């Protein structure tokens with residue numbers, strides 16, 4: 001886990017310390033990801049017909065800019081919810 005303190009902000013006269021926590025790559029601890037998209041067509045048959053119908057599917061993944069490991073949106077969201085849990089325990 002990478003923790004970055006953003007310094008102090010004056011907000012409405014109150015000093016606040018903001019803490020940013022990043023989802024990091026689990027193999028190299030990098031915090032930078034670039035988006036990857038897969039575009040596909042899923043074909044399936046219809047009863048009593050020779051025709052195939054299809055669904056267009058777009059899958060979004062995020063690739064670590066350092067080690068090229070890619071993560072699904074779900075994996076990122078799970079990682080972020082882990083961070084939330086840890087924050088509550090502190």
Ligand SMILES: [Zn+2]
Nearest residue numbers: 025028064067
């Ligand atoms: Zn990585």
